[in-house]
Amino acid sequence: MLIELPCPIPYVPFMNHDNYPNDYIRGILNGVKTIALVGASQNPSRPSWIVTKYLLERGYDVIPINPGLAGTELLGKTVYASLKDVPGPIDMVEIFRNSEAAGPITDEALALDPLPKVLWMQLSVRNDEAAAKAEAKGLQVVMDRCPKIEFGRLSGEISWQGVNSRMISAKKPVLSGKGFQKLSLNRP
């Protein structure tokens, strides 16, 4: 369920992964620039391709990861075989694989130097053991969420599709400055 309930214990040491505060997600999406997307696809009907395109359009530097496509270009970006092949630091690792595969991918992410700031597992992907490892190393973790849906929800874009954003505000949504059909994440 996407319906968000109040966080019952505000002082938990690690994030409650059943219920992320909006400010936590917004902080992550505002704070990261380089996103390595593990499980990238060249098929435009696949969710991972759609998310890659959406995040690129929103100004993120998305680095596609897929050993089968290594060396090719995807939406104008070079595909790498694995996280360790990526030149330069990665702010966020987004895992577009199943929950089991998220374990070893997390290990690869935690072997990077410098460490990424955020480990994000896609909608329907959840691996609490991997999450705990990442949190122990100081990473922020999000599981079972889609960054495109979260961006759409927090900006108000998703409301155009009749989706329950669970956001209420008497303030204007903010146009992103790139046309009329893109809204900014920083809605007051």
Add this chain to the structure above:
Amino acid sequence: MTDRLPSFNTLAIHAGAAPDAATGARATPIYQTTSFVFDDVDHAASLFGLQAFGNIYSRIGNPTCAVLEERVAALEGGTAALAVASGHAAEFLTFHTLLQPGDEFVAARKLYGGSINQFNHAYKNFGWNVVWADSDDPSSFEAAITPKTKAIFVESIANPGGVIVDLKAIAAIAKKHRIPFIVDNTMASPYLIRPFEHGADIIVHSATKFLGGHGNSVGGVIVDGGTFNFAGDDRYPMLSKPRPEYAGMVLGETFGNFGFAIACRVLGLRDLGPALSPFNAFLILNGIETLPLRMQRHSDNALAVAEHLQGHSKISWVSYPGLRSDRYHNLAQEYCPKGAGAVFTFGLKGGYEAGVKLVSNLKLFSHLANIGDTRSLVIHPASTTHRQLTDEQKTQAGAGPEVVRLSIGLEDTQDLIDDLNQALDAA
């Protein structure tokens, strides 16, 4: 910092709406336009490919209609909604998304007469076969399920007779057989009953009635509860199979727990076309702002009128679950403790003729085929809404020859009682 979701009255006013991003207009603007300019060519391609959120053409989506959609989704506690041209369109697109030719669905026998007609006749052309079950006997739903059953359909409070359906019992059967449970929540509105809390997977509304509430706009809404996992379920190819319309996209996978609402929009509304006018959406939204106030008053007024009629010498019975003596009173206490809604039926000792005379004699009640207006309404179902049914079907649907249906409005109850008294005296 926690994100407590606001409560019902607040959602009724605010959910889905915000000051207009371009102009700051505080009331929701009526975006009376067929189409929307693309930011650029790539943006257009993204929109058509369902890869970006946004507006293309008002048959598929419109910003005014979208506010209505999110408003109703929030009030029902669903993940997403789709506004359409009427309650019938809401039912049609729901079944179109779930059923293939040759499939079956189980429906409660006590329903709005228009829905009975739609299921019995119009759906036959699509090869969708209704199997009727007894609204009062959940086990009859289970008995009606076959391997071809793709949905179960009930009304939370059934039109016309004030029948309260045991949603939890039927939801348990639906869950056991992994079949989506559709609840038409028109008569209750989410103020009185929130079917997702009782196990519904999909809710449909005729927004024409209590959501709009002022008798001025026809409209319908489909709400996705996000509770039924369609992805990977071969029985529902619209959601689980690659769609040729969208380059092989699997909608139930791509859109997760709001995939059903998206499929209704991009496969149903896009290709079949029963779009809601933005102007109607605006009027319905205005109505929803006062939904909590109106539904309470509707229910309180209906109870007062029903209590009066119960003691009237020309009336043989009153069927209103708000009455202590009513057979559905216990279910009403369980499912809608705030009130049992505006609509109920009663039987005239004088039969069919007395029914026809009564509607002619009333001066304040309007004789018309609608419910859920600020005005009080009356109809004699046997000679109007249910006349196409056989006598047996009429009785089964709670619309026998002696039956009169009232939809109690927001007037002063003494004025309503006085009007009914004078009309009954003359009947």
